[in-house]
Amino acid sequence: MKIEEIYQCFLQCESISTDTRKIESNSLFVALKGDNFDANTFAQEALNKGALFVIIDNKNYYSDQDKMILVNDSLKTLQDLANYHRNQLGLPIVALTGSNGKTTTKELINCVLSKKYNTKATIGNLNNHIGVPLTLLSFDENTDIGIVEMGANHQKEIELLCNIAEPDFGYITNFGKAHLEGFGGFEGVIKGKSELYTYLQENHKTAFVNLDDPIQVEKTKALNKYTFSSSDNSDIKINSTIANPLVKVDFSNNTTIQSHLIGIYNANNINAAITIGKYFNIEDIDIKNAIENYIPSNNRSQLIEKNGNHIILDAYNANPSSMNAALTNLIQLESTQKIAVLGDMFELGSESIEEHKKIIESLKKEENINVYFIGKDFYHNKVSQKHLFFFETFDNFSKEYQNKIQNATILIKGSRGMALERTLELL
Incomplete structure (x- = not known):
């Protein structure tokens, strides 16, 4: 079936989905494949749940010629359909x-x-x-x-x-x-x-x-x-x-x-x-x-007041550039008490150990900031300084953190996989 014909099917639908758990009535379902799943197996289920058409790329599941659109590659068809729609608009x-x-x-x-x-x-x-x-x-x-x-x-x-x-x-x-x-x-x-x-x-x-x-x-x-x-x-x-x-x-x-x-x-x-x-x-x-009127959410640079503390929750993600920017901002803030809770930065490959080390080095002289480093890569580079604390896991940190400080400015920053928003429960 040509993309023009598939597009006419799309126009009859009210929405599009790639997840049978979120199927809506009169929708177009696109069956995609991943490393551990093949959504072609859910094609009939999508129709049963109200999908008007489904796009599949496995002929073994082609059971309804009126509602199933068999293509060579579902993902490529999704992309081509989007491009065609973009140009029609x-x-x-x-x-x-x-x-x-x-x-x-x-x-x-x-x-x-x-x-x-x-x-x-x-x-x-x-x-x-x-x-x-x-x-x-x-x-x-x-x-x-x-x-x-x-x-x-x-x-x-x-x-x-x-x-x-x-x-x-x-x-x-x-x-x-x-x-x-x-x-x-x-x-x-x-x-x-x-x-x-x-x-x-x-x-x-x-x-x-x-x-x-x-x-x-x-x-x-x-x-x-x-x-x-x-x-x-x-x-x-x-x-x-x-x-x-x-x-x-x-x-x-x-x-x-x-x-x-x-x-x-x-x-x-x-x-x-x-x-x-x-x-x-x-x-x-x-x-x-x-x-x-824009207020950030989803752990992105949120300012939270808790127990007299000003908490900068920036735990959605982290890399060396954003970590340095957040720390530079913390350093220049006017606050008598400052704390940083920093989690490992992911997807740095062979440069990971060195990049974590650079973050630690940059904070050695900032003795007015108590820094809690959490994660294996920070822990690998641990040093002995009175204002720097290292924990290999969040569980270790949560067990040992007893600082019930008030009236402090606290930065919480780490990669998404570290889930450092859990720190809020400890403050």
Whole structure:
């Protein structure tokens, strides 16, 4: 069956799903395969639960010619269908990627643009080779602008996602030490993320660029771009940014935004949303209101008050770049008592031990901060200093942590697999 015919089946459906546990009536179910599962085995179950059509790629489960669409590769069909749908709609799409801050920036952009347009954006972190197609297929004829987050942990992944989404605009938050194992080091990260810039250049599209980032400047020399910076040589000048602990930004004609975001590392996420809003002719007051009303969730830079302590919960994920940014922010905060609870950073490959060691080294002289390191890689690099404490597991930490301190500023930061939000129960 040709993609045009499959698309007509899609148009008859009210939603799309790849999970039989979340099947809705009159939906299109796409049977995908993974290392440990084959959703083709659930094709009939999907129909029984109300799916209108199912796409399968295993002929052994092809039992209903009217409702089952047999293809060579279900995943490739999902991606092709999303690309076809994107081109049928013809709406402008803003794509963003980067090592840190993607989801927060995406949500801020969505808040700003929705002040004037009917926008739809990536839900949660559905930003991979499956999530991006599902995001595109959620757009409809009422969508004015689509906002697509793109994640990657190896070369050519952003290139694939760009070929599916065909973005008109792109923004890279930063290049950081994330997914070093998959990308093959920091230079590999820059190369992989810059695949978005390559697509934009080859297709004569527009990049939003932070001119205060020298790597971004170098990588976008040949691009059409709309820029922001702290200097006068950009399209949008950011007059000032401070964070103590919440970020405050001044832009344009002395418009000041007091956000609910913690840490100076979130400033450029805000600045990007301001810049994209200005490009799409959003009024300054609407940009201000949109960003000031945005409250982060899901363990991303949340400020929590508990037992007299100011807790910065940033436990959604971590890599050396975001860890250093969070610690730099903690160091500059005005607080007499500071604590950091830091968990291991994952997916660093052969550089993991060295990168954890660098974090420890950076904190040796910060004797006014009590630091609790949790995880095997931090523990491997343990040193003897009175303000640094090391625990191989979270259970060991939870058993020994007896510090019932109050009126402190506490940073909680680690990779998702460390689940450091559990620390809240100990405070």
